[in-house]
Amino acid sequence: MTTPREVFFEPLEYERRVIQLQNALVASDIDLLVTCAPGNICYLNGYVSMNVLDIMFAAVPAHGKPVFYLWQFERGRAESTVTGMETVCWDTGIDPIEFLVNDLTHRGYKKGRIGIDTGSTHTSFDTVQQLLSHLEGQPTKGVVEKLRLVKSAAEQQYVREAAAITDAGVKAAITAIDIGKDDHEIGQAAGSALLDNKSEFLSLEPIICVGWRSGAPHSPRGGTQVEPGDPVFIELSGVRARYHSPLMRTVSAGPPQAGLQELADYSNACVEKIIDTIVPGIPACDVAIAAREVLTPIRDKIAFHDLYAYPVGIGFPPNWIENPAFYLSVHNQARIEAGMVFHLPLTLRILGEYGAGFSETLIVTENGAETLSTLPRSLHRSDFLS
Numbered sequence: 001m002t003t004p005r006e007v008f009f010e011p012l013e014y015e016r017r018v019i020q021l022q023n024a025l026v027a028s029d030i031d032l033l034v035t036c037a038p039g040n041i042c043y044l045n046g047y048v049s050m051n052v053l054d055i056m057f058a059a060v061p062a063h064g065k066p067v068f069y070l071w072q073f074e075r076g077r078a079e080s081t082v083t084g085m086e087t088v089c090w091d092t093g094i095d096p097i098e099f100l101v102n103d104l105t106h107r108g109y110k111k112g113r114i115g116i117d118t119g120s121t122h123t124s125f126d127t128v129q130q131l132l133s134h135l136e137g138q139p140t141k142g143v144v145e146k147l148r149l150v151k152s153a154a155e156q157q158y159v160r161e162a163a164a165i166t167d168a169g170v171k172a173a174i175t176a177i178d179i180g181k182d183d184h185e186i187g188q189a190a191g192s193a194l195l196d197n198k199s200e201f202l203s204l205e206p207i208i209c210v211g212w213r214s215g216a217p218h219s220p221r222g223g224t225q226v227e228p229g230d231p232v233f234i235e236l237s238g239v240r241a242r243y244h245s246p247l248m249r250t251v252s253a254g255p256p257q258a259g260l261q262e263l264a265d266y267s268n269a270c271v272e273k274i275i276d277t278i279v280p281g282i283p284a285c286d287v288a289i290a291a292r293e294v295l296t297p298i299r300d301k302i303a304f305h306d307l308y309a310y311p312v313g314i315g316f317p318p319n320w321i322e323n324p325a326f327y328l329s330v331h332n333q334a335r336i337e338a339g340m341v342f343h344l345p346l347t348l349r350i351l352g353e354y355g356a357g358f359s360e361t362l363i364v365t366e367n368g369a370e371t372l373s374t375l376p377r378s379l380h381r382s383d384f385l386s
Contacts, residue, residue, distance in 0.1 A: 003076055007083055008242075009046065010154075011083055011084055013154060014044065015084055017043060018060065018084060021033070022061075024143055024147065025060070025115070025143070028143065030113050031061065032062065032113075032114045033115045033117065033143060034060075034115070035057070035060075035144060036055060036120050037144070038316045039148075039315065040058065040144040041056060045068055045083055045084055046081045046083045047081050049081075052122050052316045053122060054074070055071070055123070055127055057070075058085070059104060061109050064107075066085045067086050067087075068082055069087075069096070069100050070089050070090075072091050074089075097127070097134055101135060104135070113138060115137060116132050116135065116137035116139060116140060117141065119141035119145065142325050151313060151339045151341055151363070152339070155313065158241040158243035159243045159313065162245040163238070163247075163361060163373060165199045166236060166246065166373070168238070169193045169194040170249050172192065173186050174234065174249065174251050176190075177232050178253070180225055182210070182221075182224060183213070186234075199238040200239040200240065202236075202239060203237070203239065203317050204236075204318060204319050207219075207235040208232065209355075210225070210226050211224055211227060211354070212224075213233070214231045214250065214349070214356070215303070215350050215351055215354045216351070217303065217347075217349065217355075229252060229255060229256060230354075231257070231355060231356055232251050233347065234249050235247070235345075235359075242315065243314060243315075244312050245361040245373075246312060246361055247359055247373050248347055248358055250347065250357055251380070257354065260356050263298075263355065264378075266298055267358050270308070271346050271359065271377065273290050273293075274291050274308060274369075275362065275368075275371060277290045278336055278342075278362070278368065278369050279336065280335075280364060282335065283334070283336075284327075284332040284333070284334055284335070284336055287336065288332070291308045291328070292306070292330060298348070301350070302348045303348075303351040303355075304349070305345075306330075307327045309328035309343060310324065310327050312361060336364055338364055341361065341363050341364070342364070347359070358377040360373055
């Protein structure tokens with residue numbers, strides 16, 4: 001029986017990506033690149049699996065056909081998704097590094113300058129060290145991620161579809177907010193809405209921070225109940241074809257507590273400044289400097305990371321950040337290009353007390369920013385229910 005296919009792009013799209021990578025390898029004087037990163041592999045050949053921690057390898061020569069290496073138990077997912085690459089599997093009990101090295105040697109690919117992708121957060125230190133040693137490789141980071149920054153029209157459409165799922169999840173969370181409700185109940189409403197709207201498996205479950213938790217970045221749910229005036233911070237993303245469109249909203253349970261509206265106003269102004277400033281050709285640092293100026297009057301009293309946006313697109317657990325090397329920061333002098341997709345995480349906090357903020361995911365077009373959410377940036381729950 002033939003395994004049903006689950007493919008999100010035409011074969012020519014994957015072929016184009018591999019050719020772009022091979023051109024980049026030639027320009028960097030790299031004869032072979034080996035990557036274990038699930039996001040990079042998905043980008044290059046379409047492979048999607050919930051198992052992102054077991055070892056997998058995509059080997060792309062500067063000249064020749066790429067090869068995908070995988071444990072035999074995962075062959076079914078490869079047969080249903082992989083496009084444009086031969087899949088070769090090792091059996092249980094076989095050392096995957098030895099298998100890879102032997103096969104690359106047999107193909108004549110173990111020669112010249114070999115780059116080992118050391119940027120994957122899913123790959124163990126031991127695996128990377130063995131690859132570097134056994135292939136006499138050179139540490140290499142960001143080659144594939146740089147290509148992923150500029151999205152094709154088909155990729156952009158998946159981001160838009162993910163945004164609609166995201167909006168449904170955020171609105172459901174906001175609808176569930178009420179005095180006495182706890183963060184688990186609000187999170188349940190958000191998660192159910194994502195599933196109801198056919199989100200794929202999440203890279204990061206909905207973040208719901210009630211009260212003081214909104215002032216402590218990345219707080220998990222803990223059963224905190226909503227009290228009058230409490231901020232409820234929501235951050236989540238739906239997923240379509242592994243593409244993401246994250247969103248942050250903060251809503252007050254009743255009239256906002258003292259100081260909350262000020263943070264919300266500054267966050268909103270900063271989001272608007274980025275939207276108004278970002279255009280193809282502008283250095284990323286110039287966008288960040290413009291945004292930083294908005295926050296200058298309150299910067300000394302807030303907890304903030306000073307990173308004004310990060311690229312999103314393909315994501316696998318545990319997060320949806322696509323390229324940590326391309327934050328919109330005052331230190332990034334690279335230029336913005338049409339087709340880039342950014343999430344603007346502009347939540348401002350009084351550490352450990354409260355926080356308020358909003359975000360948008362935007363696509364950079366030839367004419368500027370296309371924001372994807374239809375939801376207002378407001379502290380007032382009633383603005384979401386009309």
